[in-house]
Amino acid sequence: MISFEEALKIVLENTQYLPHESVKLEDSAGRVLASDIYADRDMPPFDKSAVDGYALKREELGNPLRVVENIAAGYVPKNEVISGTCSKIMTGAVIPAGADFVVMVEDTIEVNGFMDLKEKEEEFKKRNNICYKGEDISEGDLLLSRGTVISPAATAILATTGLSVVYVSKVPVVGILSTGDEIVEPDVTPLPSQIRNSNGWQLRVQSLSTGSKVKYYGIVKDDPKLLGQALLKSTEECDITIITGGVSAGDFDYVPQIITECGFKILFDKVSVQPGKPSTFAVKKAYPYEYPEDHLVGLIEEKKNLIIEGNIYGNIDNNALQQKQNRRTSTVSKVIFALPGNPVSSLIQFEMLVKPYIIKSMGGNYLPLRLSLPAAEDFTRKNTERLSLIPVEINPDGTFSALRYNGSAHIAAMVHADAIAEIPVGVKQILAGEKATIHIFR
Numbered sequence: 001m002i003s004f005e006e007a008l009k010i011v012l013e014n015t016q017y018l019p020h021e022s023v024k025l026e027d028s029a030g031r032v033l034a035s036d037i038y039a040d041r042d043m044p045p046f047d048k049s050a051v052d053g054y055a056l057k058r059e060e061l062g063n064p065l066r067v068v069e070n071i072a073a074g075y076v077p078k079n080e081v082i083s084g085t086c087s088k089i090m091t092g093a094v095i096p097a098g099a100d101f102v103v104m105v106e107d108t109i110e111v112n113g114f115m116d117l118k119e120k121e122e123e124f125k126k127r128n129n130i131c132y133k134g135e136d137i138s139e140g141d142l143l144l145s146r147g148t149v150i151s152p153a154a155t156a157i158l159a160t161t162g163l164s165v166v167y168v169s170k171v172p173v174v175g176i177l178s179t180g181d182e183i184v185e186p187d188v189t190p191l192p193s194q195i196r197n198s199n200g201w202q203l204r205v206q207s208l209s210t211g212s213k214v215k216y217y218g219i220v221k222d223d224p225k226l227l228g229q230a231l232l233k234s235t236e237e238c239d240i241t242i243i244t245g246g247v248s249a250g251d252f253d254y255v256p257q258i259i260t261e262c263g264f265k266i267l268f269d270k271v272s273v274q275p276g277k278p279s280t281f282a283v284k285k286a287y288p289y290e291y292p293e294d295h296l297v298g299l300i301e302e303k304k305n306l307i308i309e310g311n312i313y314g315n316i317d318n319n320a321l322q323q324k325q326n327r328r329t330s331t332v333s334k335v336i337f338a339l340p341g342n343p344v345s346s347l348i349q350f351e352m353l354v355k356p357y358i359i360k361s362m363g364g365n366y367l368p369l370r371l372s373l374p375a376a377e378d379f380t381r382k383n384t385e386r387l388s389l390i391p392v393e394i395n396p397d398g399t400f401s402a403l404r405y406n407g408s409a410h411i412a413a414m415v416h417a418d419a420i421a422e423i424p425v426g427v428k429q430i431l432a433g434e435k436a437t438i439h440i441f442r
């Protein structure tokens with residue numbers, strides 16, 4: 001049995017190469033950037049007013065000043081501010097020449113075309129209310145690196161940089177299969193001996209959260225022939241197959257055997273973690289790897305200077321091509337994650353193993369956010385042979401509390417969990433105030 005860290009290492013060493021494509025900005029949320037993004041201009045692009053107010057010379061603050069202009073955002077000031085004058089100015093408007101200070105409109109009164117302060121206080125002098133050209137971003141700055149998952153803030157940067165089309169990694173197609181003679185879909189009334197399929201639906205939502213395309217193959221009976229057919233279909237049609245159930249030591253747990261029969265190599269089938277011990281990872285490799293067409297397109301987009309007209313491959317520096325291929329390709333063509341059937345196991349193992357795999361295949365980096373937090377109460381467990389991952393809530397004071405949790409079938413506990421706490425191998429008890437590693441799923 002390998003440790004969870006070893007399992008994660010093996011998973012991340014066997015990521016796929018997913019080719020790149022251009023997508024519209026509006027379709028890019030959650031995708032992984034395939035190119036670096038540099039600033040095409042300074043931000044702000046001009047000295048601008050941070051407030052609605054009056055632009056003036058700082059040394060004249062406190063004198064009544066004649067208002068010569070009203071500058072709206074988006075327009076170029078017509079007048080220079082000279083001694084004895086000021087210009088009314090709106091937030092985001094260009095600071096007129098001659099002005100080095102903006103007083104907030106709330107602190108002023110304007111009578112007969114003259115602006116004066118409401119109160120002559122030194123307080124006003126503390127902030128000049130000007131955002132200077134380039135103070136946030138300078139032209140040419142690296143704003144986003146390839147591999148960045150496009151968040152709302154990253155979307156703002158892409159828009160600010162003038163990109164209505166974004167070069168990103170393609171998303172994997174994830175096939176999801178549930179197994180078990182006892183499992184029925186939510187729209188079926190279960191017999192007393194049956195259980196509703198929660199994993200398939202949970203994994204579908206988890207996969208969608210990574211941006212992946214999902215193909216849902218439903219429930220497969222614990223029958224080697226049917227399992228083989230379903231696995232072959234899914235692994236043919238999808239980059240990644242996630243199958244739940246049938247991976248333990250039961251008499252009807254055929255999944256590992258079928259995985260091998262489908263031509264996959266199992267890289268691990270037992271992990272020293274609770275829940276999730278029978279988690280299994282298998283790969284199929286392709287030799288020689290066929291570089292997808294648009295891998296070269298991507299390369300060419302970046303190496304425009306290497307292209308001769310009429311022969312797009314002809315003038316590419318072979319070393320550069322080789323380096324690119326080394327960096328960007330993989331011999332892994334298909335993978336299977338076979339996760340235990342208990343819903344908490346499959347939920348946690350997806351977040352801890354599968355999601356990092358998917359994001360890395362797209363050229364990004366993802367692990368749950370890790371924090372070291374003190375326990376609010378003592379926590380004791382019986383078995384200490386495996387790394388335990390238990391659902392917890394994070395309290396407002398920064399401590400964590402274990403939730404009522406009966407084990408890996410108790411999916412209701414996860415609804416209230418903010419995070420998962422790690423209890424290392426060999427540790428029986430965490431006392432109140434002692435720190436533990438907390439994983440927050442993002």
Ligand code: AMP
Nearest residue numbers: 178196197198199200245246340341342
């Ligand atoms: P298995 O891994 O097949 O031995 O299943 C372990 C436990 O998880 C059993 O109690 C199953 O009934 C349950 N289980 C398996 N698959 C699912 C599923 N798709 N949804 C909910 N529970 C499941």
Ligand code: MG
Nearest residue numbers: 179180245246
């Ligand atoms: Mg089963």
